[in-house]
Amino acid sequence: MTGRQPQPSSSPGAPARVPRRWLLLIFLLAFSLRAGWGTWRLAGSDDTTRLEFPDEQQYWLMAQSLYSGDGLVDELGFRATRMPLYPALLALSAGSAHGVIWAKAWHWVVGALAAALAMYLAGAMFDRRVALGAGLWVACDPFLVFFSSLLLTETLSIALLLALWIAAWPIWRAADARGSWPRWLAVAALAVACVYARESSAGLIGLLLVLLIGRHRGRRRVVAGAAGVAGLVVLALLPWAWRNQHVTGDFCFLTHRGGISLYDGVGPQARGDSDLGDIKQMPAVQGLNEVEWNRYFLREAKRAMAADPGRIARLAVVKWARLWNPIPNVETYQSAVIRLLAAAWTLPTFALAAAAVILLGCRRDGRGGGVVLWLLLPALYATALHALFVGSVRYRLGAMPMLEVLAAWALVELWGRCCRRLRTHDV
Numbered sequence: 001m002t003g004r005q006p007q008p009s010s011s012p013g014a015p016a017r018v019p020r021r022w023l024l025l026i027f028l029l030a031f032s033l034r035a036g037w038g039t040w041r042l043a044g045s046d047d048t049t050r051l052e053f054p055d056e057q058q059y060w061l062m063a064q065s066l067y068s069g070d071g072l073v074d075e076l077g078f079r080a081t082r083m084p085l086y087p088a089l090l091a092l093s094a095g096s097a098h099g100v101i102w103a104k105a106w107h108w109v110v111g112a113l114a115a116a117l118a119m120y121l122a123g124a125m126f127d128r129r130v131a132l133g134a135g136l137w138v139a140c141d142p143f144l145v146f147f148s149s150l151l152l153t154e155t156l157s158i159a160l161l162l163a164l165w166i167a168a169w170p171i172w173r174a175a176d177a178r179g180s181w182p183r184w185l186a187v188a189a190l191a192v193a194c195v196y197a198r199e200s201s202a203g204l205i206g207l208l209l210v211l212l213i214g215r216h217r218g219r220r221r222v223v224a225g226a227a228g229v230a231g232l233v234v235l236a237l238l239p240w241a242w243r244n245q246h247v248t249g250d251f252c253f254l255t256h257r258g259g260i261s262l263y264d265g266v267g268p269q270a271r272g273d274s275d276l277g278d279i280k281q282m283p284a285v286q287g288l289n290e291v292e293w294n295r296y297f298l299r300e301a302k303r304a305m306a307a308d309p310g311r312i313a314r315l316a317v318v319k320w321a322r323l324w325n326p327i328p329n330v331e332t333y334q335s336a337v338i339r340l341l342a343a344a345w346t347l348p349t350f351a352l353a354a355a356a357v358i359l360l361g362c363r364r365d366g367r368g369g370g371v372v373l374w375l376l377l378p379a380l381y382a383t384a385l386h387a388l389f390v391g392s393v394r395y396r397l398g399a400m401p402m403l404e405v406l407a408a409w410a411l412v413e414l415w416g417r418c419c420r421r422l423r424t425h426d427v
Contacts, residue, residue: 018123018131023116030139031112038104038149049100056151063090078290080244081257085196086153104149111148111155115139117162118401124169126409133408138401142345147397154397157198161398164190171212172374184225188232195233199254204381250291259297265389266304272318274390319391320383329393352407359413375402
């Protein structure tokens, strides 16, 4: 490859090269888009407290339960079906008559922060041009803008994941193989926050730690740091597990939702999308407590997978198509205008991210492969996870800012190549 190549940062202080005013401007742009969209939606609604999707309704109900002092209780009376961080944050506004509006407002702030974090990460990995492109890409992403007005974990989880990737990047790159203990502690704290926000983050964090060890060929300092992070995550989850033991009788480190979620994805009724409403009404689970409920669905899901592996493989393809669908899967968002706008945004993003994977992967110095793996890891994890669990555009959102960093790099690189060729022809 000719021309200037992207080089990983040579020191932990390198991200300061992205001017603070740029970060502020990207934050303000992202906030304006999210707040503008959300306000327009609220202004056109007859009921500003109405929540569109079942998961939103469940989270808000749990937040109200927390606020009232009844603890974390869902619509079935179960107490350990969601990780507590997100409902606890929602509970801060649950006592207000306009609580839903206040909750959406802080989602707009967190979503805007994610755009600034994406810019910061791109600056740490590449240069100012890529950082600016990545910040603009994430700020203007219509899917991220749309989801920032929904009371779902995606907006919070994306910001936390980006912060984790920023903290761990200096450890990943070869120039700082050992990492400092304060940095490892920052990684641990962010990892804990990610898991407490969304239980599926636990697998991604475990994979991240394994890859850090593998990248540095099992160096003792890296192994010790990764083991320390894993240990601190487990230690931080102990109070939650003890609480679950007290209220449900089961010493559960995560939630009792895994069984029904897996059954939703692979059970005999599975089609690739979610059908939790009907599953919850199954006669076989009526009268079961939440521990028995979880074990029943886990058992039946495993039985379904063992009975017909071919069906599970075919379902995986359907789920992947839904996960990476350039247009929304939900029928209420299938108008021609929405489909066109969604495809016009998503397809170029995917194409440029793929170009970045190829161009970086073909670098002669071999450094590009590590950069590609680092930024593709959330997408690869989501794809593997949703071979079993249901597929939805929603579940790829955590990977999109990293893909958009890749897309921004590809755009800058390809533009630079075109300019160089034009100058060569002029000469």
